[in-house]
Amino acid sequence: MTTLDMSTTPLREVNVTLQEAAKSQSNSAYEITNPRGSHAVAVGLDGPLSVTIKGSTGYYCAGMNKSATVRVEGSTGPGVAENMMSGEVVIEGDASQYAGATGHGGLLNIKGNASSRCGISMKGIDIVVHGNIGHMSAFMAQKGNLVVLGDAGDALGDSLYEARLFVRGSVKSLGADCIEKEMRPEHIEILKDLLAKAGADAKPEEFKRYGSARKLYNFNIDHADEY
Amino acid sequence: MCGIVGLFLKKDDLRPKLGDMLTDMLITMTDRGPDSAGIAIYGEEAEGSTKITVQSDTPEIAFAGLEAALNEALETTAAVKAVDTHAVIVLPVEKQDAAISFLEGKGLRIMGVGTSMEIYKEVGLPREVAARFGLREMGGSHGIGHTRMATESAVTTMGAHPFSTADDQCLVHNGSLSNHNQMRRKLAKKGVFTKSENDTEVGAAYISSRIADGASLGQALEGTIDDLDGFFTFVTGTKNGFGVVRDPIACKPAVMAETEDYVAFASEYRAFADLPGIEAAKVWEPEPATVYFWER
Numbered sequence: 001m002t003t004l005d006m007s008t009t010p011l012r013e014v015n016v017t018l019q020e021a022a023k024s025q026s027n028s029a030y031e032i033t034n035p036r037g038s039h040a041v042a043v044g045l046d047g048p049l050s051v052t053i054k055g056s057t058g059y060y061c062a063g064m065n066k067s068a069t070v071r072v073e074g075s076t077g078p079g080v081a082e083n084m085m086s087g088e089v090v091i092e093g094d095a096s097q098y099a100g101a102t103g104h105g106g107l108l109n110i111k112g113n114a115s116s117r118c119g120i121s122m123k124g125i126d127i128v129v130h131g132n133i134g135h136m137s138a139f140m141a142q143k144g145n146l147v148v149l150g151d152a153g154d155a156l157g158d159s160l161y162e163a164r165l166f167v168r169g170s171v172k173s174l175g176a177d178c179i180e181k182e183m184r185p186e187h188i189e190i191l192k193d194l195l196a197k198a199g200a201d202a203k204p205e206e207f208k209r210y211g212s213a214r215k216l217y218n219f220n221i222d223h224a225d226e227y
Numbered sequence: 228m229c230g231i232v233g234l235f236l237k238k239d240d241l242r243p244k245l246g247d248m249l250t251d252m253l254i255t256m257t258d259r260g261p262d263s264a265g266i267a268i269y270g271e272e273a274e275g276s277t278k279i280t281v282q283s284d285t286p287e288i289a290f291a292g293l294e295a296a297l298n299e300a301l302e303t304t305a306a307v308k309a310v311d312t313h314a315v316i317v318l319p320v321e322k323q324d325a326a327i328s329f330l331e332g333k334g335l336r337i338m339g340v341g342t343s344m345e346i347y348k349e350v351g352l353p354r355e356v357a358a359r360f361g362l363r364e365m366g367g368s369h370g371i372g373h374t375r376m377a378t379e380s381a382v383t384t385m386g387a388h389p390f391s392t393a394d395d396q397c398l399v400h401n402g403s404l405s406n407h408n409q410m411r412r413k414l415a416k417k418g419v420f421t422k423s424e425n426d427t428e429v430g431a432a433y434i435s436s437r438i439a440d441g442a443s444l445g446q447a448l449e450g451t452i453d454d455l456d457g458f459f460t461f462v463t464g465t466k467n468g469f470g471v472v473r474d475p476i477a478c479k480p481a482v483m484a485e486t487e488d489y490v491a492f493a494s495e496y497r498a499f500a501d502l503p504g505i506e507a508a509k510v511w512e513p514e515p516a517t518v519y520f521w522e523r
Contacts, residue, residue, distance in 0.1 A: 037497030056496050096512055115512050116477055
């Protein structure tokens, strides 16, 4: 375990050290102390690496992650795990807006709440939120799974493509073209696997599934006058 | 982009440190707004007296002999304390209106008026602005601050935040209002006038006007959600406390922290990093279109 103290080591040096360690395929472990809400901590990791951040971070923590595991022992600012490709990002506290935006793969595991626009434009990432999520979550989500153990805010899944949304609590409102769908055995299996991976204490049967009604896929000639 | 900070003390023993804590928070938000900075601080109040904060671009001329001239013209016992480009004038409350007319007649800009509120704001880096006014040494019960990256009006002293549009009331804002010209005209028809072209001043005037009409602070802040269009995270200060409200889209960041000793607001968590007991504080993001306020 190598410790990098951000009260004495500049952010760029911390990120270069982590990025080089990830690229060398060393699969080593790093601990970051005193992040004090810094932006862009542990971004662009391209290889197996285990990073533990002891405290809260600011904007864009663990962005563009590939293969690495980043654990934040605190809360994160906007845009955590943005455009993640693979690997795992775990947040012990809350995540601010657009967590996991445009993510292509991997698992984003948020133990607290996520605020607005969680999983916006997600493209294959799996996101598990143990608490609640805010409004406009999974807006234009294309692929992947968003699992919410708590409640969802307004306009869930607006203009959704093919991502699957599982919510255990209430949904304040559904966005355009997002509907509740039947929970089939294959969905129970997917959910069971994700809940186990995220260490979530919940049963798949307690969730409802939401998805795209696929009405916005094609232009509807009857609506021509509305434009 | 702009930076906002706010601190409301629940216990009196931290009061001497208010300015010091707010200054660190303000400087941390420099990246979000390096062109101007300002602070409203609610400090000591004296029975039966009011404070007028004024500003001049030529303080050495404007403030020289001001106290004697004011006392002679108004037959009163005003005390003038000059701090860089600003001066705080303390005088009996019944002389307030006459004093404002006198000071405006001298070409001084009125920054704010109130029994406890003082406002200091200037163009420049937050660190420099704080040092010029000695913000670190100021004590008080609560205060709000702003670092500005201008969008809606010019980078001038009058375009800097906080804006005060009524006694002991002020507002700081991150975002931009899109119906401020329309709202400015509506308020003018009611006899409420603004001094600058700035959108935030209209927001402040709207809140003050609602309170003057009998609304509570909470109701006035609720009103911003329906009546103001655009992006906003507002923090408003009053004599007894402060309030927070975000527009329904809530793309402008906000984070709050609460301990037994204080309630703190900031655009980003970084501004909290040096606050005492922050590791054990309750930290959360205020919900969109939801009014929060703390009063003593």
